Amino acid sequence: MNAKNLSERLKKVASFVEENTVLADIGSDHAYLPCYLVLSGKIQRAIAGEVVQGPFDSAKRQVSQEGLANHIDVRFGDGIAVIREEDNVQTITIAGMGGPLIASILEAGKDKLAKVDCLIVQPNIHAKAIREWAIQEKWMIVEETILEEHDKIYEILVLKQGSMNLSEKELLLGPILMEEKSDIFIQKWSNELAEWERILEQLEKTVSTNEILLKKEELVHKISLVKESL
Ligand code: SAM
Numbered sequence: 001m002n003a004k005n006l007s008e009r010l011k012k013v014a015s016f017v018e019e020n021t022v023l024a025d026i027g028s029d030h031a032y033l034p035c036y037l038v039l040s041g042k043i044q045r046a047i048a049g050e051v052v053q054g055p056f057d058s059a060k061r062q063v064s065q066e067g068l069a070n071h072i073d074v075r076f077g078d079g080i081a082v083i084r085e086e087d088n089v090q091t092i093t094i095a096g097m098g099g100p101l102i103a104s105i106l107e108a109g110k111d112k113l114a115k116v117d118c119l120i121v122q123p124n125i126h127a128k129a130i131r132e133w134a135i136q137e138k139w140m141i142v143e144e145t146i147l148e149e150h151d152k153i154y155e156i157l158v159l160k161q162g163s164m165n166l167s168e169k170e171l172l173l174g175p176i177l178m179e180e181k182s183d184i185f186i187q188k189w190s191n192e193l194a195e196w197e198r199i200l201e202q203l204e205k206t207v208s209t210n211e212i213l214l215k216k217e218e219l220v221h222k223i224s225l226v227k228e229s230l
Contacts, residue, residue, distance in 0.1 A: 003035030003066055008149045009122065010036070013095050016120045016143060016158050017042060021091040024049060024083050026105060031059035031074060033093060038071045047089065048074045049082035080109020091118045099126035103133040110137055119159040127155045131171050140164035144176035146184045153188045169225050178229050189226050196223050 001007045006014065010033050017023060019042055025034045028048035037043045048063065050056035059074045075082040083089050092113075094102045102121050106113070113119075119139060121130055134141065134157075143158035155174060166175055177185050200219045203212055 001032060003030075003032045003039060003062060006032055006036050008147060009154050010095065012145060012147055012156055013093055013120055013122050014040075014042070016118075016156065017091055017093065018118065020044060021118070022087065022089050023047070023091045023093065024080070024087070024089045025093045025095075026079055026082070027051070027094055027097055028059050028074070029055040029096070031062045031072060033095065034072050035062055035066050035068055038068050039066065044071060046072045047082060047087060048072055049077060049079070050074070051076070051078045078108070079105035080112050083109070083112050085112075089116055091120065092116055093120045093122075095120075095122035096124060099123035099129035103129040106130075106133055106137070113137075117160065120156065121159070122154055122156045124152075124154065127157060127174060128172050130157060131166060131174070134159050135164060135166060135171075138163050141175060144174045146174075146177055146182060146188065148184050148187070153184060153191075169229055172222070172225060173229055181230075186230055189230055193223060193226055193230075 014033060014037055017037055021043055023034060023037065023043055023046040025046060026049045028034060028050055031048040034046035034048050038046060048059045050059055056074065056076045063069055063072045063074055094105060102123050106119070123130055131141070138161065139159040140162040141157055141164060142160050145156045147154055155177065170178060173189065196219050200216060203216050206212060
């Protein structure tokens with residue numbers, strides 16, 4: 001993968017970015033996503049944020065190699081703290097991390113989101129944490145997609161400002177994804193079901209403490225939620 005030849009996962013994230021928006025890509029690593037978007041002419045200006053020195057240096061190098069230093073500002077810092085008011089950022093992308101980490105980055109930076117139009121997030125696991133955060137902070141899901149690449153399944157959520165209500169099933173599975181019920185969605189949740197059933201079987205064989213009983217109850221509940229939806 002490089003800035004001209006993105007992974008299918010990041011290409012899909014890029015496809016949700018609106019033309020000429022001002023973008024902040026948080027946890028940008030090599031800054032492939034903002035470089036790709038500027039090189040393709042879709043956007044003119046971006047900030048690439050990184051909190052770890054190695055990826056920050058890679059992002060700096062990549063932006064300079066592509067000759068994009070006038071378009072992409074690579075900044076060292078934690079999450080949304082790298083965004084300044086005068087940047088007028090309209091879109092934030094956060095990709096390739098767990099859902100709880102993405103939700104914690106959004107929560108820590110929520111004071112800077114008032115003028116942001118669109119959040120595009122790609123959790124590797126536990127997208128539910130982001131849906132919970134979105135309900136609490138009044139963001140609504142306008143698009144969701146699911147894709148498979150190199151035997152891994154990824155979800156992408158696009159959020160805009162506004163309220164939404166989600167049922168327990170929708171929180172877990174995604175309101176749009178469970179409606180569409182694509183083959184990849186069915187595969188993802190069939191894999192999860194098989195794993196939960198395997199764990200439940202193991203737990204049935206162990207001595208029951210309160211903790212194990214609670215875990216078993218939680219698994220039985222999640223298994224029935226997902227079975228009803230497939
Ligand atoms: N976004 C790229 C992608 O999807 O391919 C890179 C994903 S990489 C697995 C996650 C990156 O997020 C790492 O480079 C890590 O240093 C960075 N990161 C993690 N927590 C962060 C935070 N709080 N603020 C900024 N960057 C963060």
